[in-house]
Amino acid sequence: MIGITGVTGHIGNLVAQHLTSQDFPLRLLARSPQWVAHFPKATVMQASYENTPATVQALTGVETLFMVSAKEHPQRLQQHFAMIDAAKQAGVKHIVYLSFYHAALDATFTLARDYKRTEDYIIAHGFDYTFVRDNFYGEFFVDLATQYHEFRAPAGNGKIAPIFQADVAAVVAKILTNVSAYRNQIVNLTGSKEYTLADMSNIFTNYLNTTVPYIDETVAEAYQSRQAWPAEQWEYDSWVSTYTSIANGENAGISPDVQRILGRPAMTIEAYLQQR
Template structure:
């Protein structure tokens, strides 16, 4: 049986995948910076490990053939953290890395964090691993949460469209690939929703179905930087927040993929269905 290791088990995506793998009856190693926060699941052994090249990480990964690597928390040193962890995985004898990347990741991505993802993909290839890159578009849940908390989506996205994807759909894809990793070796899978929408479209649907005031507020780039100063942050964070919207405006987040349907045998969840599910839960 293929030995599996899963990172990010204390978070949404990694936690979902860990539960699915446990429910499937597959043993797995769970890697966590804070093991005490890891879910207690059948068939899981929890190991303390951070994204770094250390003997602690090498020991945790020993015996692993397939590694599910959730991208590290946003940080100015994230790429170096990724490289250290990948080097430790190679030293431990890992054969295949399944990595959560970003839709249209490239060294020139307008969304600044997409550049780190592109560099991480390249490093995984350079180190000789079999790979599967799950390239997530922006999460549908993110935009809906803005409406639910603020009543608006605000940014310089213009009339650009985004094929936003539900986070749980991505998690289901990852769990399915982990159960049959050979089938998906050396492939790049694009995670998109079933439709391209402007942020005004998203706000309109959310307002109608959730029964609340909702709007898309267009900003200029300088206005976007200024409004985000309400949250104390470093410059790289402001750059990433604003480039979320400028990437949409430029068309980098448009386009539709059939990869979720290829893996799961069903179409990705639509915004309408997701909103209807939320509305039903709140009744």
């Protein structure tokens, strides 16, 4: 039995679509089951990122768990630990965890540190594991360009190879259908092409037929500009470090793993825009 969290979100839903089309029995776990789409051969159970009897019951009988990270929150790491503890009590054997590219305790991107701590907790508790580390999503940059018509960030000339969610879901589904082949492995997911934000500025200027400038902010300017959105300090830190991590080269590089697993290259920004 395969368990899937995050099924009311985009990645979890897409993974469930892939697997149900291949006739795999699924256990779909959701805080609000009423919002889960119907899938044949899938059982929906209420579960949250807590170590409660309800969560343990929902996980009982699941051999492989696809664990999407919880919503960004000050207690997200503790929520991850609680879910992992519940999975251990329920007898889950293998966790496929949706982590982050360059997850490290000293990562510039503040949230990437919690991804690494979650990975370490999974290993420490004796699970077989597959860590799917995806780069920033391509959809994020598409939304910035189409909604705000600019890239304003302290990213310098750093490069990034963004990955699109459809490719992430396809890879995860492939792993879940043959999980033993990916036992205790790290899978890095990037797009098949690197870009600076200046490159993206040119692409979206042409696509939208209007100027989409790249304003290379200082870190101080980035914090100041984001004060337009009321938030807590940890959120401002994560927003700004999204871009300083790019400037530091931590999101650069093209992984061969999408090609290796799917037998095709990952989608580029240009290809994504052509199909919109």
